[in-house]
Each structure stands twice: as structure tokens, then as C-alpha cells.
Amino acid sequence: MSRLSDLIHAAKRLDPQLGADLEAEIMPLQERLPFGLNFERHRPEAVELPGHQIRRGSKVRILPPRGSTTPGDGRIWSVDSVTEGMASLTERGVAEPERVWHAIDDLVTVAEFRDRIYPGLRSTGRVDRGGDKPFHTVINGENFHVLETLLFTHAGKVDAIYIDPPYNTGARDWKYNNDYVAADDLYRHSKWLAFMERRLKLAGKLLNPEDSVLIVTIDEHEVHRLRMLLEQTFPEAYLQMVTIVINPKGVAQGRFARVEEYALYCFFGAAGVSATYDDFMSDSATQRNTRFWKGLLRAGTNAQPSDGAGMAYPIYVDTASSRIVGTGRTLRARVAAGEVHGDLDAWLPQMVEPDTAPDGAAVVWPIRRDGSLGVWQAVPETLMALVDSGFTKCVLRPEGWALSYVPNGVRSKIESGEIEVTGRDEITGSVNLRMVRDLTRAKTVWKRPRHDAGWHGSVLLRKLLDARLFDFPKSLYAVRDALEPVLASKPDATVLDFFAGSATTAHAVALLNRADGGHRKTILVTNNEVSDAESRRLRAAGWRPGDPEWEARGIFGMVTEPRVRAAFTGLKPNGEPIDLEYEDGEPASDGFKENVEFFTLSYESPFRIAADRAFASIAPMLWLRAGGEGRRIESLDGGWDIAETYAILRDLDQAAAFVRSVQDAPGVRIVFVITDDERRYQLVVSELPERVERVRLYEDYLLNFAIVTDD
Structure with a gap:
């Protein structure tokens, strides 16, 4: 039905009466949809990529004039030619396209979610405090495209996904196709469901099918639609819902004061819940009491x-x-x-x-x-x-x-x-x-003062960053408690959060690691979106996405990265110690013994990759696929290199020495061989130990991203 909706929309632009007549004929068909959660699967979203070169064949949008706060031209155009700072454009997706010339400086490259991408990662900094522990990863990029990227590095390897997606309250809290979705949008709910379904399908491919958990938090606006969506997307999973009191004072909404939100758990394979010392609901006698010092x-x-x-x-x-x-x-x-x-x-x-x-x-x-x-x-x-x-x-x-x-x-x-x-x-x-307490099982209703999103979310974040920069962060302890029952028996778990926002998930996992000596690592994903109010202010000042002044005010640069740095180092962005004590009595100024690296998603040319001219952008992905620990191989000037967990061979004339080194390195679990010669590739890998995974570059990479993941 979404394709018909798009055609009706186009018809209305050409002939309003014809469009209205077609819509009237199709409405009875929509009423005969099969039983279940039915919604418009709208045309795939598109993401703007400021700063990317405009060339022949690019998809672009025309930006509004500098200083304008009105929405820009939402249409997508194809670039037919480029000459002397101007581009010839043809409107896409209509029967009789408009053709115009426009200044390149007022165009922005667009990637639609049906398009193939060839991603890379570029490091923007790191914190090393955890010795030989694996690295947490924080990625600045559109989360749909990052999920596609992770299919190359983490398919079937993720132990838990915790996400706190937009709640679709109608308060312009999220965007679809670069426009905020308002309460009066007739397709608000179906847009949200289409937005979520695309990401959940990719997320499902990252989870370990034999033993993993997906946790999605939500409030009453979409909780019932979300549960149905999860049931339809993951029929093999066992679903259970937990109610969490996050604001005991209550927020006036309608007749009653709302105090809760919900966490929907999807258990895959043998995944279950470990017994804990707190059932999260009974009287204070069963609560944590770990202020030993x-x-x-x-x-x-x-x-x-x-x-x-x-x-x-x-x-x-x-x-x-x-x-x-x-x-x-x-x-x-x-x-x-x-x-x-x-x-x-x-x-x-x-x-x-x-x-x-x-x-x-x-x-x-x-x-x-x-x-x-x-x-x-x-x-x-x-x-x-x-x-x-x-x-x-x-x-x-x-x-x-x-x-x-x-x-x-x-x-x-x-x-x-x-x-x-x-x-x-x-x-x-x-x-x-x-x-020393009797173990118990967590209940499905949680009521603990530490889950208060005001004190342990907003106030805690202000103490970390010395400013109020994010609305409605989660309680640090609510996230920790949501993860602990499913990760207690997995000290080396990989945890993904692709709606990272204020980065509470990495902070919560660091608390878990400190409590039990674990080596769990997180992958956080967020874009660098600015808020609605901030974007209007920046546009009025003459700035646009891609300008340094604009990008400096985005969520990744203002909240996500600074919060992780502050939590792990114990220092606020201004270098002062954090004046805060955690629930266990440890001062926040001590930080955590954890490692983390920050990356920005890049969009690479498949031709440069195939020609082995984009290794710097692909290198972090190879490191992550090998576990994200130890030294990263940054160059292959010597023809090959071997790190703690993986090895790469470029010069096949040195294959004998390479194979001997891999055989003598028991920690190596994956080998990458760069060649377009299938015969020589097979000769090399046939000599490798059985314990190592073999990957041919760049064929495996290109094939991975040649698959169109949106249906």
C-alpha cells in the first residue's frame, strides 16, 4: 500500500481531482488488510550527507537559502552534469520531471535507504584506561547505515541490544525523511513503525540466534504497537514486558499522573534471566547495600x-x-x-x-x-x-x-x-x-528510588557535563538493572545500543564490569542531529548542516562523546573532577578502567576499495570484526602484519612467512587476505590453522554491502 500512497501523492500534484478519486477507490482495499499489525511501509528514508562531493550521478537535495528558517525543498534530484560550480538537476520519482540548474554550494548529497553503501570508519579519538581489556566503540553516523556496517563486523555476535528509540509523542522528537514528525501527521504511527521495522530487521541479524536478548524501552504512546511489531518481526523470540517506575512524583497526563515506562524483552534461543540479589520491587530489605567503604x-x-x-x-x-x-x-x-x-x-x-x-x-x-x-x-x-x-x-x-x-x-x-x-x-x-543474600528472581514491576530518571538521569548527566544538554536521559541504574539479569553470566558480552543519545548504556556496562570484574564492551551508535529549537537558531544565524558551527552543536559532539569521556576518566569536559558519588559509594572522579574509541561513519567508493586505496577507512572495521581489542593494524607497508587477534596479508609473495607467523600466534582468530586471485587465495588459506576464520578482501566486503537490506 505504501507504493500506492506514493503514486496517489504524485497524482495529486499533477491533478488534484484525479488523486482524490484514486484515493477514494483504494480506501476500501485498505479495510480488507489481513489480521495483525497493518501499517503503511512508507518509501525508505533518506539521509543527507553534508560535506560529500557532488558529482555526476549523485542524488541531492536543494538546501534553503542561508538565514532562512523555512523547510527546504524536500524533493530528491539526480545530478546530470557539473560545471563551473553549477549542477544540472533532474527531479526523481515523477512521470514528468522538472529540470533545473543550481549552485553546487546549495546542494547536499542524499543517500536513500534502498541504496547500496560502502562504509568505512574514521577514528576521532580514544580513551585508554583499561589495559588489555577490549574497546568500547562509539560511532557517529546514521544508525540504519551503521547497522548495515555492523553486519560485516558483528553478524550473529551481539549478546544483547538495549535501545531507547524515539517515543513518538508528537512533540517533534524525531525525524522521518529529514522532517520532524508532528502530532497532527496522519501517518505518524505508520511512519514510526516503518522506521523501527527497518532497523529491527537489521538488528535481528546481529544478535546471536542461540543466546541473546533485545531490550526496547518505550512509553504508552507506542507500547502496544511496538509489542505487535516485535512479535511479527521476531516470531521465534519469547517476549516479556517489564514496567519500571521512573518518576514517582508522576507527570500529569490526562486523568492520571504517569509514573512508569516499559521495557520489552525479546529472548532468543536459550537466553534467560539470572537470579539476582534484588527483585526490584519488594521492600528495602532486599535492595542493594554496597556502601562498604x-x-x-x-x-x-x-x-x-x-x-x-x-x-x-x-x-x-x-x-x-x-x-x-x-x-x-x-x-x-x-x-x-x-x-x-x-x-x-x-x-x-x-x-x-x-x-x-x-x-x-x-x-x-x-x-x-x-x-x-x-x-x-x-x-x-x-x-x-x-x-x-x-x-x-x-x-x-x-x-x-x-x-x-x-x-x-x-x-x-x-x-x-x-x-x-x-x-x-x-x-x-x-x-x-x-x-550475602539469598538469590531471587527479578519481578515484572520495578520500583526503586535509583530508577528515578530525574535524579539519576538528568541531574547525574548535568554533574558529568556541567550543563543541561539532553532532555530525558535514562537513569543510569535503571539501564544497569535492565542489563544485569541478562548479562550476569556473560562477563565478555557485546552490547549494542543504536539509539545511544546520552550514552547511558556504556556508563551502565562500565558499572557492571567494575562490580564483577567483567570485560563486557558496548557499541554505541548515534547521529549528530541537533534539536528542533537549536536548528532554528542555527539556521537563523546563517548556518547549515555540514558547517563546523552547526556540527559542533550536534548530540554526538555535545553529549554522547563527552559523557563517555567524562564517565570513563572521572573528569568533566573542563578538566575538573566530577563531584558525584555512585550508589556503591565509589566517587565518579575515579572513572573506570575501560577503553573506548570514537569513530565517524564514512561513505567510500567501491572502486577505491576494490583497488585497495581505502585501507585506512576499512582498517577499523577489520579490527572490530576481530574483537576490537589489542593493537589495530593501520598499514601494510611491509606486505603483511599480525596483531593479537587477527592478521592481514597483502603481498602474497610473502605468504610462507605470513602463514608461519599465524601458526605461532594462538591468539589469532581471523585472517584477512587481500587478493583478486581466487587460486592463490585458496592456496594461502589451505595452509592456515583450522582455528582461524578466513576472509578474502575485498570480495567479502563488497559482496556484504552489495546486498540490499531494505525490502
Whole structure:
């Protein structure tokens, strides 16, 4: 029916009465559609690609004049010729096309979603804090095209997909064919369903069919249509819906105040839900209680040297192991020796000779935020006993060493068995603790204060970025709790979010990894769209998509990338430590021991790829296909190269040495061979170990993207 709708639309432009008559004849046919979720599968969307070269054969749109806030010409044109800054254009998709000449500077390249693309990835930065852990990946690009890209790198390899798509509230919160979809759009729901169906079909090809989960969050505007769409798209999956209270205060909507949203789970193959220590609904006795550590610097009352001179002293921290190795003399001892006189609360360590610390150790005094001298929570003898038991922890932050300890109440629960010591850090000596509780099964209604999207979504994001730049981010803990039951038994899982927005998913997975030592990695995907209000302001100022001033205000550059950097490094975009404490008591300023790399999707020429002239853009995709860990092979100047998990051969004359190196590298799991000679390719791969996957470049790549994925 969507093709008929397009033809009727074209007919109305030529002859309004003929178009109306055709529409009247077709309406009875629409009423006889089969039972189920029926909707217009509208013509595939189109995405504008600012900055791409305009050449003969390109598809383009004509941009509105600079300074104009009116919508541009929505038609798509073919470029017939280009000469002296002008292009000859022919209107596409109509029986009697219009032909015009137009300045190239006012044109933008368009890719329709039925078109074949040949993508690449170009790195725009990274954070290395996780040692040999695999890299999280954050991609700036149209998510439909990135999903096509991931079919080459991750087909059947994704363990979980978590997405928070547009809710289609009618508040101009999403675009279709480059236009915001408003509440009065008669096709609003069918456009949304067509938009979602295309992406879900691609997403299904990325999931591991034997054991994986798709999670989609939504509110009441589309929840019922979405469930039917998921049932029709994935008939093999088991579906279940969870209700999550995200705003206990409620938002006035109609007669009742809405407090909830929904998470639809699709379980594939053997996927299930692990038991957890919290069922997410029962009374507070079953909630998390993981605040095992407390700051060693005393706060509140009795926190000045005059209140306890025996607890004001220097602590020596070994900088290599982050372990307390001793203490210096207390302020009380210095008073007794006649070294300190007068007001103890005004005394500062620099008023006497510096303490002599052991080699390689830092001297840490109990200095408060206002610069005055404070006191520790324990006298030296007690402190060193805590150190011997593993009940102290030292973390170097930008502002200096932060010391914490396991307080009396927690130690009492350890003795009673309520809290368990699961081990000690080999380097620091600090204990690892966890609550000892009966495992339970998560319920289908969740009501926890930590799921409040206001405090743990909007407020948390403002503390990370020092500004309000994103409307309605998810609660960090709601996302973590949504993933934990399905990922608890998968410490090496790959998690995809192709509506990444404020990047909460990567942040939540980092929390999971820290809690259980996992090596899970995320793939985040978002475009660099600007908001409706921001786009009007920018257009009025004379800017258009593609201009640096415009792109700097997009969601990827303003929110997604900065949020991941801030969460992982512990530093706000201005370089200051994040003033926030997580639910488990750990300060956000410590960041996470994770690696992440940021990419922008590029659109490559198949001819350049086939001629091996676009390796720089294809290299990140080969690395991702091999697991996204270890060193990336960036060039093949020597004819071949081998990294931790994959190897590439370009010069087949060096095949013998290449094969020997692969045989001696047990970590290599995939080999790429660049050749257009099928006979020589088969000779090379026949000598490779059985354990490695073989891929021929660039034939496999080109064939992958020659498949039209939209129906």
C-alpha cells in the first residue's frame, strides 16, 4: 500500500481531482488488510550527507537559502552534469520531471535507504584506561547505515541490544525523511513503525540466534504497537514486558499522573534471566547495600585537631602499589615535644620540617577541602591494623590521594556473615566485599528510588557535563538493572545500543564490569542531529548542516562523546573532577578502567576499495570484526602484519612467512587476505590453522554491502 500512497501523492500534484478519486477507490482495499499489525511501509528514508562531493550521478537535495528558517525543498534530484560550480538537476520519482540548474554550494548529497553503501570508519579519538581489556566503540553516523556496517563486523555476535528509540509523542522528537514528525501527521504511527521495522530487521541479524536478548524501552504512546511489531518481526523470540517506575512524583497526563515506562524483552534461543540479589520491587530489605567503604578523613562534628590531636598525623602511601606503608608522628606527640604551640586548629603541616617518608611513598595529611588540617577516623595503631586486614583503600585522584576504610558497622556484618570477603587485590591488598543474600528472581514491576530518571538521569548527566544538554536521559541504574539479569553470566558480552543519545548504556556496562570484574564492551551508535529549537537558531544565524558551527552543536559532539569521556576518566569536559558519588559509594572522579574509541561513519567508493586505496577507512572495521581489542593494524607497508587477534596479508609473495607467523600466534582468530586471485587465495588459506576464520578482501566486503537490506 505504501507504493500506492506514493503514486496517489504524485497524482495529486499533477491533478488534484484525479488523486482524490484514486484515493477514494483504494480506501476500501485498505479495510480488507489481513489480521495483525497493518501499517503503511512508507518509501525508505533518506539521509543527507553534508560535506560529500557532488558529482555526476549523485542524488541531492536543494538546501534553503542561508538565514532562512523555512523547510527546504524536500524533493530528491539526480545530478546530470557539473560545471563551473553549477549542477544540472533532474527531479526523481515523477512521470514528468522538472529540470533545473543550481549552485553546487546549495546542494547536499542524499543517500536513500534502498541504496547500496560502502562504509568505512574514521577514528576521532580514544580513551585508554583499561589495559588489555577490549574497546568500547562509539560511532557517529546514521544508525540504519551503521547497522548495515555492523553486519560485516558483528553478524550473529551481539549478546544483547538495549535501545531507547524515539517515543513518538508528537512533540517533534524525531525525524522521518529529514522532517520532524508532528502530532497532527496522519501517518505518524505508520511512519514510526516503518522506521523501527527497518532497523529491527537489521538488528535481528546481529544478535546471536542461540543466546541473546533485545531490550526496547518505550512509553504508552507506542507500547502496544511496538509489542505487535516485535512479535511479527521476531516470531521465534519469547517476549516479556517489564514496567519500571521512573518518576514517582508522576507527570500529569490526562486523568492520571504517569509514573512508569516499559521495557520489552525479546529472548532468543536459550537466553534467560539470572537470579539476582534484588527483585526490584519488594521492600528495602532486599535492595542493594554496597556502601562498604567510607572516607578516612573525618567529616562533620569532632573533625578538628583540637577534638583529637592523636588522629592528626601523616600517612605514607606507596605510589607504586597504592598501599599504606606507615604513619608519621601525631599532632599530640608534636605538642608533647614542644614543637607545636597555640591554636591547634590553625596549625598546618608546612609549619614544621617535612616528614621523611619511605622511598617511593607519598606523605598524606588529613587536609580538608578548605585547606585546613583535619583528623583521620582512626589512631595510627588502629589504622595499621586495618591495613593488615585489607580494610583500607588508597586512590590517586587529580586533587591528590583519597583514603577510605571499612567502617565498624560493615566490619560487624563481616563477622556476622552478612557481608562476605571474596578476595584481596593482589597489588593494593584491599579486600573485595559483597552482601550475602539469598538469590531471587527479578519481578515484572520495578520500583526503586535509583530508577528515578530525574535524579539519576538528568541531574547525574548535568554533574558529568556541567550543563543541561539532553532532555530525558535514562537513569543510569535503571539501564544497569535492565542489563544485569541478562548479562550476569556473560562477563565478555557485546552490547549494542543504536539509539545511544546520552550514552547511558556504556556508563551502565562500565558499572557492571567494575562490580564483577567483567570485560563486557558496548557499541554505541548515534547521529549528530541537533534539536528542533537549536536548528532554528542555527539556521537563523546563517548556518547549515555540514558547517563546523552547526556540527559542533550536534548530540554526538555535545553529549554522547563527552559523557563517555567524562564517565570513563572521572573528569568533566573542563578538566575538573566530577563531584558525584555512585550508589556503591565509589566517587565518579575515579572513572573506570575501560577503553573506548570514537569513530565517524564514512561513505567510500567501491572502486577505491576494490583497488585497495581505502585501507585506512576499512582498517577499523577489520579490527572490530576481530574483537576490537589489542593493537589495530593501520598499514601494510611491509606486505603483511599480525596483531593479537587477527592478521592481514597483502603481498602474497610473502605468504610462507605470513602463514608461519599465524601458526605461532594462538591468539589469532581471523585472517584477512587481500587478493583478486581466487587460486592463490585458496592456496594461502589451505595452509592456515583450522582455528582461524578466513576472509578474502575485498570480495567479502563488497559482496556484504552489495546486498540490499531494505525490502
